[in-house]
Amino acid sequence: MLDDRKLAVLRAIVEDYVSTNEPVGSKALAERHNLKVSPATIRNDMAALEEEGYITQPHTSAGRVPTDKGYRLFVDRLSQIKPLSSAERRAIETFLAGAVDLDDVVTRTVRLLAQLTRQVAVVQYPTLTRSTVRHVELVPLSDRRVMLVLITNTGRVEQRVIELPEAVEDTRIAHLRAVLNSCLDGCGLSSVPELVSDLPGRLPAEDRPVAATILSVLLETLVERHDEKIVFAGAANLAGADFSVGLRDVLEALEEQVVLMRLLGDTSPDTPSALTVRIGSENPYLRGTSVVATGYGSGDNQLARLGVLGPTRMDYPVTMGAVRAVARYVSQILAAS
């Protein structure tokens, strides 16, 4: 059905269209790529490709433009992920290495990715549920208020002010802290609920109301923060590009955590570091845009996802290369800290 030359034509169309942003005609194709055949032949192939739904013409007598299906074929079979230049690699490395804490890592990553791809970059904060508890801290603020600080192995810190049902001395708080830590240290967050359920029994009766209050807040914190935080950068790169969907819609989506999360998609458990590419209408929440995403995290413990969002007409090989490279470097950085 689709012989090698037709595929070559499709590849040429995608490449030309991506770089020029104009429908590409048979004559231009014959010139720019040495396909060794005449425009007329190419026209025949184009007709076939259009028949199959890989390309389309905006209007009669204009060049052809790839369809979503065309891009899909291109990504799956016609292109190779383009590795970054060594200069870019070095730049990434030094830029990410300068990060001082988790917030900083995420911020730098998202900016880096935006700048590298000239698209909108999206980075999800490392997931709480797959982290482990490193430390629980109770800081007395007054005799009836304490601040709960939860530190995870990824360097993430959660904090919450707790109003106590009764005045409590600092020493009792200190004791509670010791108990909590001995109980929770190193545990996966998802296992916390069951671990604390039998905790009150190990405390003197007088401490139980206070402990209950604190524990309920602790659990609440874990559950609430389960909807992860997501940041983006590079919105300015949207200014030039045109989407089939309005610019306003894209900007709105970017500010909706939930939509962003869905756009990034899920990491498939068996191949966590695989690149996900969603093209145009394949993308249920924001048609007219493409998303290139991947999981990142240290080793086989995938923590979260990152990726970029751009117009369907994007340079997939380069974008995929950048996303993959950044994901690797940030994983590396996270593993080291």
Add this chain to the structure above:
Amino acid sequence: MLDDRKLAVLRAIVEDYVSTNEPVGSKALAERHNLKVSPATIRNDMAALEEEGYITQPHTSAGRVPTDKGYRLFVDRLSQIKPLSSAERRAIETFLAGAVDLDDVVTRTVRLLAQLTRQVAVVQYPTLTRSTVRHVELVPLSDRRVMLVLITNTGRVEQRVIELPEAVEDTRIAHLRAVLNSCLDGCGLSSVPELVSDLPGRLPAEDRPVAATILSVLLETLVERHDEKIVFAGAANLAGADFSVGLRDVLEALEEQVVLMRLLGDTSPDTPSALTVRIGSENPYLRGTSVVATGYGSGDNQLARLGVLGPTRMDYPVTMGAVRAVARYVSQILAAS
């Protein structure tokens, strides 16, 4: 020079232009506002206003449009800040009251403000230098690494992983923590550097290298975080509006902390809660936009600034009302926590 009627004409022009987004002509003015004079008279006044530079016409034979100078006069003398409806007030209150921590307060505030004004909202995180230390925590991660956690009275938490020059037992870390806390608790952050300078003298000699490492990181944290964090929301509201400057420039500015900071401007020390309005060219960093900002914070202790950014053609009375109201509510919330 400018009698009452001319001012009334200017006010009418601003109001009409803001609501219709079209140059306003003498006839329309005479009809819509009951100025009790004929279009011809209004034309004369308009000519005078144009002579003085308050209005201008996009091209010969179109209506008039306010200039930056015209908006300035309008804001200063012709308009009154419009208070929010009680429904809006309630909405603000309940929305902000649901915040669980400082991050949440800031996030909710910026979204609220964006939605309320239909502009881009910008909120600066409370300034570190004016906060006080609530607690310093050292969490051993391994025998050569500790995590430093700094908690301020505004609920802000700073964290940093520290590599130690030598292996250190947990008990020594605990001792260090106790010393640090006894020394720093309740101090203003700006006074920390001098307080810690004589600290090593109070420690056994063997602890000094470790202490020095930790202290240098602590100081570094304080200094680095001195450039404050800023967030924005409501970029989608830019989609409709048109600026004299390109949309791309605005989006780029929004992602540049430094520019944002400058846009928000400084709080004048004597009237911290005063509204700052910068109109168009008055605004040095992003001409073609207007910024309405104010300080916020509990009581006379101004912490930071918030505001909105929009096209010069904005509804100043309403915007100013919203900014002022939100600043008050968030100050209240912060004072309570």
Add this chain to the structure above:
DNA sequence: ACTTGGCACTCGGGAACACAGAGTGCTAGG
């Protein structure tokens, strides 16, 4: 001295139109 009606003038923007250019589909011949 200010206001008002009248009038000529100026432009921007939309409609109608023609036209060049790019690109196509088709057919006949190599």
Add this chain to the structure above:
DNA sequence: CCTAGCACTCTGTGTTCCCGAGTGCCAAGT
């Protein structure tokens, strides 16, 4: 199966034309 040629179909652009909104100015009115 490829190629050359040809007629056809569009879009985008430039031109022209005209309408209407709005102005500036002047002379008359209060």
